Amino acid sequence: MSQAPTADEALVRIRGLKFYRGSRAIFDGVDIDIPRGSVTAIMGPSGTGKTTLLKLIGGQLRPDAGTIEVDGQDVHALSTRDLYRLRMRMGMLFQSGALLTDLSVFENVAYPLREHTRLGASMIRKLVLMKLEAVGLRGAWNLMPSELSGGMARRVALARAIALDPMMIMYDEPFTGQDPISMGVLVQLIRRLNDAARITSVVVSHDVAETAEIADLIYVISNGRVIESGAPQALRDTGGEWTRQFMGGLPDGPVPFHYPAEDLEMDLFEGHA
Amino acid sequence: MEWLARLGRSGLSFSARLGRANLLMLGMLRGLPQLIRRPRLLLEQLLSVGVLTVLIIAVSGVFVGMVLGLQGYYILSRFGAEATLGVMVAASLVRELGPVVTALLFAGRAGSALSAEIGLMKATEQLSGLEMMAVNPEHRVLTPRLVAGILSMPLLAAMFSMLGVYGGWFVGVGLLGVDEGTYWAQMQSQIDWYEDVVNGVIKSVVFGVVCTWIAIFQGYDCVPTSEGVSRATTRTVVHSSLAVLGLDFVLTALMFN
Numbered sequence: 001m002s003q004a005p006t007a008d009e010a011l012v013r014i015r016g017l018k019f020y021r022g023s024r025a026i027f028d029g030v031d032i033d034i035p036r037g038s039v040t041a042i043m044g045p046s047g048t049g050k051t052t053l054l055k056l057i058g059g060q061l062r063p064d065a066g067t068i069e070v071d072g073q074d075v076h077a078l079s080t081r082d083l084y085r086l087r088m089r090m091g092m093l094f095q096s097g098a099l100l101t102d103l104s105v106f107e108n109v110a111y112p113l114r115e116h117t118r119l120g121a122s123m124i125r126k127l128v129l130m131k132l133e134a135v136g137l138r139g140a141w142n143l144m145p146s147e148l149s150g151g152m153a154r155r156v157a158l159a160r161a162i163a164l165d166p167m168m169i170m171y172d173e174p175f176t177g178q179d180p181i182s183m184g185v186l187v188q189l190i191r192r193l194n195d196a197a198r199i200t201s202v203v204v205s206h207d208v209a210e211t212a213e214i215a216d217l218i219y220v221i222s223n224g225r226v227i228e229s230g231a232p233q234a235l236r237d238t239g240g241e242w243t244r245q246f247m248g249g250l251p252d253g254p255v256p257f258h259y260p261a262e263d264l265e266m267d268l269f270e271g272h273a
Numbered sequence: 274m275e276w277l278a279r280l281g282r283s284g285l286s287f288s289a290r291l292g293r294a295n296l297l298m299l300g301m302l303r304g305l306p307q308l309i310r311r312p313r314l315l316l317e318q319l320l321s322v323g324v325l326t327v328l329i330i331a332v333s334g335v336f337v338g339m340v341l342g343l344q345g346y347y348i349l350s351r352f353g354a355e356a357t358l359g360v361m362v363a364a365s366l367v368r369e370l371g372p373v374v375t376a377l378l379f380a381g382r383a384g385s386a387l388s389a390e391i392g393l394m395k396a397t398e399q400l401s402g403l404e405m406m407a408v409n410p411e412h413r414v415l416t417p418r419l420v421a422g423i424l425s426m427p428l429l430a431a432m433f434s435m436l437g438v439y440g441g442w443f444v445g446v447g448l449l450g451v452d453e454g455t456y457w458a459q460m461q462s463q464i465d466w467y468e469d470v471v472n473g474v475i476k477s478v479v480f481g482v483v484c485t486w487i488a489i490f491q492g493y494d495c496v497p498t499s500e501g502v503s504r505a506t507t508r509t510v511v512h513s514s515l516a517v518l519g520l521d522f523v524l525t526a527l528m529f530n
Contacts, residue, residue, distance in 0.1 A: 055401075058395075058404075060401060060404055060405070084407040084409070085407070087404070087405055087406070087407040088406075088407045091405075091406070092402070092405040094398045094401065094402055094405075095398070096397055096398050097398065097403065098398040098399050098402030099399075099402075100399055101397070101399070111406065111408075112406045112408075113411075115407075115408050116407065157402075160406075162360065190369075221399050
């Protein structure tokens with residue numbers, strides 16, 4: 001297992017995070033450190049609160065207990081103005097892309113630049129084309145979101161997320177529902193952008209193979225807790241039984257194949273199903 | 274005792290929604306300075322909320338005025354008072370039907386569209402996306418729609434009343450033979466600027482605030498699924514219509530005593 005990064009190395013530092021939906025604990029004392037410049041993956045089965053974790057890091061949700069620091073700032077102690085200032089240095093790629101449907105590809109990527117800078121039209125045009133070039137969609141600048149495939153929409157959203165040259169990008173299930181080519185493109189893009197622009201990347205996913213291919217560090221979450229963390233290979237080799245089942249995609253193990261039910265014979269002859 | 278618990282839960286849920294609606298209104302009002310600096314955002318919404326509602330308002334106004342002319346003529350002629358047809362048509366429209374029917378039509382056309390649009394923006398994470406781009410969706414998306422709704426309603430009501438008066442004129446003067454000079458002169462002398470017109474405008478401004486607020490809140494507060502958006506649009510029309518009719522009674526009682 002890898003050692004936790006020091007304070008200077010960690011861009012995001014989560015301590016004692018607790019978050020409840022009603023009486024159900026989504027996170028019950030989670031500690032996570034996300035090192036600067038790395039690709040860190042947060043993995044776990046569906047419904048473990050991976051997207052919730054990104055929303056907590058981005059300050060869209062408030063934890064019931066614990067702290068989340070991003071670049072040394074306690075996200076939930078910030079004023080609204082300071083939180084928005086911090087968010088200008090954070091990009092987020094939503095699962096759906098979250099493109100503004102009434103704006104073209106160009107206008108979507110230009111949107112944060114128009115909102116937060118006073119750059120002239122010519123400079124904005126150059127920047128937008130450069131960002132679109134980085135994701136391979138410069139030629140699609142005049143398309144509307146409804147004309148894009150799912151993979152293209154996510155790449156446009158990625159171009160928009162890097163428009164303000166953020167220090168970190170959070171990816172929410174970037175590979176879900178993608179065909180193999182789009183998936184391969186996204187995998188390479190995430191790694192390339194991370195290394196070229198020295199961004200810190202947080203990837204939330206349950207696509208084990210793709211995520212493990214680009215991640216430097218993986219946190220595996222289940223039942224509201226971090227059950228293991230480390231480099232992908234280390235987790236495969238030395239992780240616990242649960243982690244190995246998850247990483248290997250095994251149908252049976254600590255997480256049983258069968259949903260809890262009565263004895264089959266009893267159910268067939270006397271059950272209520 | 275179960276019914277008492279249910280009643281309590283409903284009361285708490287209603288209070289919570291009312292609180293959220295008020296907080297949302299405060300949030301939107303805080304976005305006014307930004308809107309003044311960027312009037313283009315308002316113009317875009319005036320087009321979709323106001324201008325695109327003109328057709329249904331215009332057509333309805335003409336027909337309501339025609340029906341008023343027809344019904345008014347048959348009743349007034351029994352008393353030999355058909356000369357006052359213009360007053361009856363104008364007073365009915367300016368005081369009541371203009372603001373109320375416009376608000377009901379507005380809720381059905383623009384209000385439901387607002388709820389659906391905002392609800393879908395929520396369901397497709399566009400509002401969350403704006404937040405994460407450090408753009409306040411209440412200021413950027415909702416405030417222009419609120420102001421556009423408030424500005425549009427009195428203008429649409431005025432258009433409804435004006436076209437209704439011409440509808441009544443067409444039936445009364447054009448088809449039933451009421452004297453044209455009497456139609457207009459009676460209207461001019463009997464309709465009071467403050468008592469009738471200004472009070473009618475005040476009503477439509479109040480309805481504009483209420484209908485747009487309800488529509489925006491329902492969209493913003495909806496469950497972000499297709500079913501949730503569908504329920505939000507239905508609630509917008511139902512709540513707006515009930516609010517308009519209830520408020521109309523209160524305002525009428527206050528204004529015309």
